Amino acid sequence: MTDGLLNYELRADHIAILTMNRPEKMNALNAGLAGALVDGLRRFDADQDAWVGILTGTGKAFCAGADLENMRVGSADGGDWVGAIDHLQPLFEAIEGERKPLIAAVNGFCMGGGLGLAHSCSLIVAIESAKFGMPEAAVGVPNFSYFDLWKTVGYRRALEMSLTADPYPASHMLDIGFLNQVVPDAQLMQAALALAARIAKNAPLATAGAEQGMKFTLHNPREAWPAAARQIWKKVLASDDLREGLAAFEQRRKPTWGNS
Template sequence: MQEEVIFEVIDGQIAVITLNRPEQLNALNEPMREGLRQAWQRYEEDPSLRAAILTGAGEKAFCAGMDLKELARLGLGVLPKGLIPTLGENIHVSKPVIAAVNGSAFAGGWLMAQMCDLCVAADHARFGITEAKVGRGMPWAAPLAHMLPQRVVMELLLTGDPLTAQRAHALGYVNAVVPAAQLRDEALSLARRIAANAPLTVKAARELVYLSGEMGRSAGLRAATHLFESVYRSEDAQEGPRAFAEKRAPRWRGR
């Protein structure tokens, strides 16, 4: 693992992945991008890990996006496909990921938050798609049409001006806003509540949300029925009601 990305395991079930270039506002350079690829692979392949948190080191920035000094040195125009490790595009992760946004999330930093399933933010955090200010592009922003009202998306993309954490929360883009000192605890609390649930159901429910966003109502219902068939047939589907009847915590096996 590259030192630009720190990988911690909490409670044996939760991965905390930290972007660790605080002096550079956690901008995405090549070692950090490679560290993220390794971190996501480690999370996906470890069956004991049931939720992950992505956050940034320091108090100023979650992630400032691509390292513009590196881009200038390399002279990149169109970014090579797969350059930025992006969940749901070139990185496959089947388990929940929470963004814990500890400061500014601009450009590619917005993408890092957008690609996660849930988002909690420090009260001083800001979210911005600033590419119009530096002549770059944001093709990765297409999913925002399903996440925010159209006119808000237009405002973000055309002005490059950021949203406060409070406005992002009011718009439904952020799940919770807390004082900075409470951000890690808030993210861990959310991750623990997820990790306590039946892992097969959690995985299928996560996939259901993304499938339904790409399909019409009838197709989404058919896909969901197929998606949950293996969940209903699992050992965990019997364990849950049994544990409830016996008034004890369920012992999930993920099978």
Template structure:
């Protein structure tokens, strides 16, 4: 692999945003720093996620890292030490559903290590596709830092698995993460981009109102008792049932053609 010159590193943005049809790609582009979450990278993530949220041409986002070593190795410890950062502010890093609301699906394409803040980004994504060599770890206990963002982790993993990750700081493989339900699919590294893009396009081909309501439905039990969750779900899906798209789907099926979604 060719190491980029300092000039080329300085010239390119720390986080890139690109649209491929209905799929937006948000790429942390500091592979020479293991895609560490510097202030510049964090600002780029915020800007990219807001751009996706407001981009009517983008139906699904794929978040990934440049290179084949790291999705993100977490916070830039040298920068944090220089700034003597103590308690990170609530907006230090985007946390989907906590400090930024995006009703469209976000897929993490994990191309290497996802440690600490990198684990956070994967945890808060809606779906995760990982390369076979990817590793996941919550390493804060090894450097004396905190993980308040891990509070939802027992919703995704068995509590004792979450406890092991948090107390040891030790990594788990992509395969193990898939067995535990943290990862949806594991693929060879050279197929990661294609696999994540294919998943995104399959989702983007579906009725957009249904996709967005489905995303919100999945998290209801984490917020409400079952009876209340069902009531909220009924209200959530009512506009979908009353939409033009709810008539277009059956009509297209009857006429033997692909549906043309309007999103209303």
């Protein structure tokens, strides 16, 4: 991907691994890495052989958030601070959009926009030594990437994280429902791959539809659900995978999915 900032690996088991590769900056989101992530997510979405994705980072951080140097330069002498983070909007639009299941494998620090990035993934696995937080208030900048975090961890817990700017251990984030699993540091990819394999054994169109359907309910009123459900599941209902799944059930055998 762009200048090696994101590595994309497709495994034979239909699992794609996207690895952020800016370790010298703790994978902070500058324009280059954000653009590489957008390209990588589009590639993942278009890759018919990739049914489940894993997003992780190199070095001691998953992602430290937005690049503060960009913000410092952008805000100097009355400059356009908001313009300095314009590159983040396409990234969050891409990761929040309709896509296949994507697991965040948090390998270290997960702060600020990095926490928002992980939260936008479908499921999250983290190492025991990982640290999480919303540190923006500690350096006097606003946080824009947590608008619906409270739906996952609760309003007061989300607000406490934002107001205190404190770091939190993985054990706390598991307790409040932010994480699916916490594993020993050396077992992160093993655990993430095992979770991805549990998803990839199922019909890929059905898992993608389940992801889209549940996400739709987070952001839209109840009365909009029936029409959306018909649209989301239209492709699945007309698919060879549905016919194969029903036939395999009747014949008591494992289905062979074709993603069509």
